[in-house]
Amino acid sequence: MKIVVENAKCQGHGRCYTEAPAVYSSDEIGYIAQEGSNEVAPGHEPQARIGAGACPEAAIRVVE
Template identity: 40%
Template structure:
């Protein structure tokens, strides 16, 4: 599973980064992006789920590895 950020929805609130800085980074324009390829482990999945639940723009999703 991977975490994804829809850049067309993200408004730069960065709650995800505040909750899970190991999973997200902030780009030069202040928008969140996944670190690396966004791959999740059993340990990071709960953090990603919290980020999904707390994103006010619903820009974050968890997808299967083969999903685009």
């Protein structure tokens, strides 16, 4: 599984890394730190989905 982040859509709400800190993190100004396509570590798939679903800007897609 991968997550695909569209950084231009991120508005820095922080819901992704608040809901799923094992998968997502923030940069120094509060935006998602991950960029582009990222593999999800085994066992973290549920958290990846939760964090992506929490984004009000739909900046994160989960690719199975």
